[in-house]
Amino acid sequence: MKLSQAILPVAGLGTRFLPWTKVVPKELLPIGNIPIIAMLVDEALSVGITEICFVISKGKESIPEYFHARPELEKELESRGKLHMLEDLSRYANVKFHVVYQHEQKGDGHAILQAKDWVTSDAVGILFGDDLIHGAKTGLQQLKTACEEVMQKHPEDPLPAMLALENVKRELTKKYGIADIDESKSDGRLKRVKGLVEKPEPAAAPSTLGIVGKYIIPRSTFDILPAVSSSHGGEIRLIDALIAQLKDTPIYGYEFEGKRYDTGTPDGYKEAAQALG
Ligand code: UTP
Secondary structure: OOOOEEEEEOOOOOHHHOOHHHOOOHHHOEEOOEEHHHHHHHHHHOOOOOEEEEEEOOOOOHHHHHHOOOHHHHHHHHHOOOHHHHHHHHHHOOOEEEEEEOOOOOOHHHHHHOOHHHOOOOEEEEEOOOEEEEOOOOHHHHHHHHHHHHHHHOOOOOOOEEEEEEEOOHHHHHHOEEEEEEEEEEEOOEEEEEEEEEOOOHHHOOOOEEEEEEEEEEOOHHHHHHHOEOOOOOOEOHHHHHHHHOOOOOEEEEEOOOEEEEOOOHHHHHHHHHHHO
16 A cells, blocks of 8 residues: 555634634644644654645645745754754655645535645545544554555455544544444454444444544545535535445544544643643
8 A cells, every 4th residue: 555645634713722823823833842733744754654735724824834944044053053953954854745725614525625636645644633642653653554454354455444533422422423333344443334424413323433533545535525515514524425435445443542632622732732742
């Protein structure tokens, strides 16, 4: 499996952090001395990804700028002998960054669809801007290993999609896409998905395994996305494309190891900054 590209959708308005998100994207909030977005880029690099596409909206250009080379600053640091800082700054020198715009907030699937023409990799990592997983292995490392295991066991099958799953409290199922699991084809943390339901009421949820913001999807998902605008005000939701693919694409979930932080809420960010900062 060629997994050389990742899409990081960070076009959201960050309304839960207003007013200051009028001028600073929430993804640049620091955890210690590292912005959340750099932690996500590092997560992509942890599986050998070399090309990253940010999906941004107007006013969030400082996200890609963070990763741009600054030759004059580098020269200055060199002349001052601050070599460790220089090393930090050149950390992303070999990564190819790309930017696309999402001009309207029309759903998570709509966000990644903006990068369709950029995608050349067989499989693509998708890391939404809010979720950080802290553990011995990064979230994407765990998903990639799980994908490779599946492909080794079923070499004749098409490339699978792999979703990061978390066992959430039943009363919270309404906040997540929930996976319906085929237990007979599941093994430990690796779950074969036979159905997906977006934000079900607790009583209607087929399980308590919720999708969090990390995926590996096959390139074929991008062909399905344009056709799945939902009844929810014309939104394009990634989960609807995956539901449409269930009939011909093996979809799995991996119940990741480690602790997840949702940095998209002020409380979640505070918790992450205290624990990881
Ligand atoms: P959120 O649901 O947290 O939305 O998106 P938001 O706009 O960022 O924040 P609030 O709800 O207004 O406070 C989760 C992730 O998906 C991205 C966001 O940037 C964030 O990283 N996203 C969401 C998009 O890129 N485009 C969208 O249309 C929606």
